[in-house]
Amino acid sequence: MTATDDTAGSGEDRLIARHFAPLATHPGALGLADDVAVMTPPAGCDLVLETDAIVAGMHFFADDPPAGIARKALRINLSDLAAKGARPLGFLLTLALPRRAAEPPVDDAWLAAFAGALGEDAQAYGCPLYGGDTVASPGPVMISVTVIGAVPTGTLVRRGGARPGDRVVVTGTIGDAALGLVLRLERAAAGDFGLSEDERAHLLSRYREPRPRTALAEAVRLHATAAMDVSDGLAGDLAKLCRVSGVTARVDIARVPLSGAAHRLLDAAPEHLAAVLSGGDDYEILCTVPPDRLAPFLAAASAAGVAAAEIGEILAGQGAPALVGPDGHPVALDRASFSHF
Amino acid sequence: MTATDDTAGSGEDRLIARHFAPLATHPGALGLADDVAVMTPPAGCDLVLETDAIVAGMHFFADDPPAGIARKALRINLSDLAAKGARPLGFLLTLALPRRAAEPPVDDAWLAAFAGALGEDAQAYGCPLYGGDTVASPGPVMISVTVIGAVPTGTLVRRGGARPGDRVVVTGTIGDAALGLVLRLERAAAGDFGLSEDERAHLLSRYREPRPRTALAEAVRLHATAAMDVSDGLAGDLAKLCRVSGVTARVDIARVPLSGAAHRLLDAAPEHLAAVLSGGDDYEILCTVPPDRLAPFLAAASAAGVAAAEIGEILAGQGAPALVGPDGHPVALDRASFSHF
Incomplete structure (x- = not known):
């Protein structure tokens, strides 16, 4: 996901510059103006990695409010981190958008509401946007989020530690x-x-x-x-x-x-x-x-x-x-x- | 992406256990048997983050060989890391699979060829699978990969450093x-x-x-x-x-x-x-x-x-x-x- 401030860029560049670059407030996101993002891992920590995706028609309704879809996409991943005892460091976003006219339309207003809510959540949960990819698809809206979290080294709470009496x-x-x-x-x-x-x-x-x-x-x-x-x-x-x-x-x-x-x-x-x-x-x-x-x-x-x-x-x-x-x-x-x- | 060895699990669990758990050779993947993965960041390094997705009908043909699709999905991300001077540490995979019968069928043979090639590339490029998510979709096959790489702290090669005479x-x-x-x-x-x-x-x-x-x-x-x-x-x-x-x-x-x-x-x-x-x-x-x-x-x-x-x-x-x-x-x-x- 890269943004340019040049209207000669592609449609994808413009879409990112308009809607997602304002979310890239963390310096590691490089303003979404580079090919990758850079994250300095906190000392003495393990990274905790999680990816969860949601698809219109499967995990949400296509006519759900876009702000709610954005919140769900990020929060289901934040939920995994919280349940494993980890604090969030940041996330990456893959957004597949319908190539053809969709009902409701996935237009500028939809994207503005989606990105706005995503930015609010990123701030509220201390989990900034680092980067991502936006692709056109012949299929429905799909959102995949990868969150990176941290726990003090060796302290991840696993699924397998339950003991009789707990x-x-x-x-x-x-x-x-x-x-x-x-x-x-x-x-x-x-x-x-x-x-x-x-x-x-x-x-x-x-x-x-x-x-x-x-x-x-x-x-x-x-x-x-x-x-x-x-x-x-x-x-x-x-x-x-x-x-x-x-x-x-x-x-x-x-x-x-x-x-x-x-x-x-x-x-x-x-x-x-x-x-x-x-x-x-x-x-x-x-x-x-x-x-x-x-x-x-x-x-x-x-x-x-x-x-x-x-x-x-x-x-x-x-x-x-x-x-x-x-x-x-x-x-x-x-x-x-x-x-x- | 979590796997169980229990046939009483869901279809997704079985799919992951059969095709993707064998790729989870890195201990940090926790055998795909937990909710998240854990990665110990190398000392003295910045993490380099990148996400790139490909969609059938847009970035590849639905009837392309599944092994080639897998290679493309991972390699376009590895290419970004290489171009930025970073070495790969591992990747996460989101795989959206057609919910209904597709042509060609995305069946067990397709998944075996896809996962087999992905595992070979993960080994060849030293970039192990850490985790991911598999979702059913009313749309086409879509694959989103997030790679995590590393560079010595402060040495990421940016887009913006070109100077006259270079x-x-x-x-x-x-x-x-x-x-x-x-x-x-x-x-x-x-x-x-x-x-x-x-x-x-x-x-x-x-x-x-x-x-x-x-x-x-x-x-x-x-x-x-x-x-x-x-x-x-x-x-x-x-x-x-x-x-x-x-x-x-x-x-x-x-x-x-x-x-x-x-x-x-x-x-x-x-x-x-x-x-x-x-x-x-x-x-x-x-x-x-x-x-x-x-x-x-x-x-x-x-x-x-x-x-x-x-x-x-x-x-x-x-x-x-x-x-x-x-x-x-x-x-x-x-x-x-x-x-x-």
């Missing part, structure tokens, strides 16, 4: 995004499922715009034995964590933290409990914390203003974690995790 | 890839343009498979005042370098190094000279070298087995570089550079 902890509330998608797909209005306008807006916004738990990264790094973000559904992601750690787990469904809106929707339509437990896009932190670290972890979460709840325990053994209902019996889910394939 | 140097031969694309688009057979089968194959292979000049990265770093790779056409890329450096240049067209095949084709069809000078996809190094550094630069290139040729001189002033023909008059090009927009 407590299973999640941040925030679970299932809001999956229920937001239900509302979106069913074109549910306020009043449907007994939801107020605010509750409906809450669920939809949780689907559209993840809130990475960056403020909790240090607490994860200091206290968790294993961690990941919940992006493909709580049940499936916990199963993955357990598999890599060589353990299993028991989760009390009644302790899984739900928003008021999710409670209201489930009261009206309890069949959506499966979406809550196995739907995607939560972007909360799922981690395992030894019993003697639980109090300091929860205190750190509270100090950071992020809710955190103990929902179960790691157990010796193999196999999918048991999700135990209020009656003491495990609940079976048709699928534990979301997959686009 | 010699303009290019590696290898120019125009082969653009002429290969001409052959591909015109479905030219051996014999057309008077080309032998070998000459035709040479031009086509130069279009399909860039050869990054990694062996010359150190010489660029030690001797060049400005450098970039020729990806959008020699004339346009030199114009960009001059603009950022605040200078102009004169290039003798007769000194621009051409392959035997390019000479033969131009003899038969001189109208394709414009494609040679302004076509894309050369992936050679374009750099400026002070007169007193030219001999050691050329000696280093020779020692590395890479051809390098002085083709002109940086001049004080502004404006597009003059491309001077054998008659001493500047040649005008309809467009100096290739753009997809």
